[in-house]
Amino acid sequence: MPLDAYELERYGRQLLAFSVESQERLKNSTVLIVGAGGLGSVISIYLTYMGIGKIVIVDDGIVELNNLNRQILYSDKDINEYKAVVACRKLKEFNPRVTIECYKEKFDENNGSKLVREADVVIDALDNWRTRLILNSLCIRHGKPLVHGGVEGWYGQVTTIIPRQTACLNCLFVGRKIVERRNIIPVIGFTPGIIGLIEVVETVKLLTQTGELLTNKLLLINLYTMEFRTVNIERNPKCPVCGGT
Numbered sequence: 001m002p003l004d005a006y007e008l009e010r011y012g013r014q015l016l017a018f019s020v021e022s023q024e025r026l027k028n029s030t031v032l033i034v035g036a037g038g039l040g041s042v043i044s045i046y047l048t049y050m051g052i053g054k055i056v057i058v059d060d061g062i063v064e065l066n067n068l069n070r071q072i073l074y075s076d077k078d079i080n081e082y083k084a085v086v087a088c089r090k091l092k093e094f095n096p097r098v099t100i101e102c103y104k105e106k107f108d109e110n111n112g113s114k115l116v117r118e119a120d121v122v123i124d125a126l127d128n129w130r131t132r133l134i135l136n137s138l139c140i141r142h143g144k145p146l147v148h149g150g151v152e153g154w155y156g157q158v159t160t161i162i163p164r165q166t167a168c169l170n171c172l173f174v175g176r177k178i179v180e181r182r183n184i185i186p187v188i189g190f191t192p193g194i195i196g197l198i199e200v201v202e203t204v205k206l207l208t209q210t211g212e213l214l215t216n217k218l219l220l221i222n223l224y225t226m227e228f229r230t231v232n233i234e235r236n237p238k239c240p241v242c243g244g245t
């Protein structure tokens, strides 16, 4: 579907940096965002404004007062409402040209498989490794690129996974025990903002096939010391999720 007059004007400034074809690729894409918390708020808002064709969001959470230092999709009047419902309503307002589909369900193997299969890019906006590894496996199984982001306190990390070509999330843990963090993770408001936006950049680059990606690289950010470090990571041939083929 080509861009119409409204879209050519609305996205005019970014068309000066992109090509019209790139913007059309965004328009013809579906992105799945798993999680509508601090990361998911920023990611979904920007992708909506930038003109992704269809955005699908999955989150079974309810807005709580202690979310409101960082989950910028929500405000006091949304407390006790499903995040997915509020997100859907607000995002549609931000850009009527974007199709928004939200599921107030916990992401798992059952509902996740279909959603991953229908996406062009999948975004990890989760806060726990258990669900993250389910998401990773589904992306490998269906051959879908996955943009991973995680935050804690002043720290965050991002990597991008191309199934069976680059290291997957599970490759990082082969032979190691996954230690899940304590139940309540400390998060400063700005940390998911910065990490979420880097995930947006990776997603747009993937969809438009431009620029360099964080593939086989883990970007580690320490906002306390303002240190941004990239470490090389490798696919593990013994990885039970992506290895062997």
Ligand SMILES: [Zn+2]
Pocket: 167, 168, 169, 170, 171, 172, 235, 236, 239, 240, 241, 242, 243
């Ligand atoms: Zn792997």
